[in-house]
Amino acid sequence: MIGYPNKKSPAIKQSSPTTYQGRGMSLEHDLNISNTYYREVKRALIHKKPTPVQVVRVDYPSRNCAKIVEAYYKTPSTTDYNGIYRGRAIDFEAKETKQKTLFPMKYIHEHQIHHLEQVLYHGGIGFVIIRFIHYNETYVLDAQIMIDCYRDENRKSITYQEVKKQGLLIREGLTPRLRYLDAVDELYFKEANNHER
């Protein structure tokens, strides 16, 4: 989902500090502010990649001002987020669904699966963040589980129960909004945690 700058962002609802229901924020927004927080406290260096745009025509209404007047969205060749966490390369895609019982595989694209396969091959940490909007629950699901499901021709979806069981629920808060690196610690650094932290 692309947030156009002329579309006003919804104001942050300052509700009771103990409940974070119904904020109406998109997953992308939540991840962006969480990543900014993680960068500021130097916990991780993770950015959302810009949406690739094919620029066709640029005007120069004045010196030092380039105005793009014709461009088109391109299909990305990677996932949306990547960076470095605890010395490891980290790479993930984020998706949300309004479905209650399943996450449809068609929400994930071939290029994203292919990219995640390469991430794992080269020794990076790869996963998918899935939000079930209905339950206001967001999960970290290891890339391999998503890849296996996608590559299984008999499957058109992964069920909510499977994600609940095989993924890890992300705790939410104010800062960071989505404490997804705690889930990453649990999933990928469990041994190290016992020693380091």
Add this chain to the structure above:
Amino acid sequence: MIGYPNKKSPAIKQSSPTTYQGRGMSLEHDLNISNTYYREVKRALIHKKPTPVQVVRVDYPSRNCAKIVEAYYKTPSTTDYNGIYRGRAIDFEAKETKQKTLFPMKYIHEHQIHHLEQVLYHGGIGFVIIRFIHYNETYVLDAQIMIDCYRDENRKSITYQEVKKQGLLIREGLTPRLRYLDAVDELYFKEANNHER
């Protein structure tokens, strides 16, 4: 440097296979085709990040066709290239200069230096690729050397001789055009090379 799609890329000059002088290719182009090659042979997973664009207005001339009619280039908050190599997060910026004796610090921006500092802090491999167009020589220079030079208020440039001495010359060929990962091996995996390769 941004290559607009309506600007024709210069054709590849099929000169003698032993000399690659005067190809007139941009460093970005050379890196892109080298990265494609490295991905195809599964040596590394490195991409150029899309140039960030602030989209202001989009028209829909037909269903399923979004035409961006007003947008502006944004200042990126990271370097241009990143990915995974030999299990490590890798991140770099690429610059070229026509100067013969020095590389001016003004070609590097504060956000790029800041980002490279964070890359090193989080345990990634960070460097700058510098091409001296006059000599048709391209070097890998460790990020820390570039950062130190940038942060030194008394310095406005790094000399060609310094880059030659402290950096590593990238060998060129047909595939990949720029064998820059060989230089990365030499600079960052020397110990591992003796054991693994």
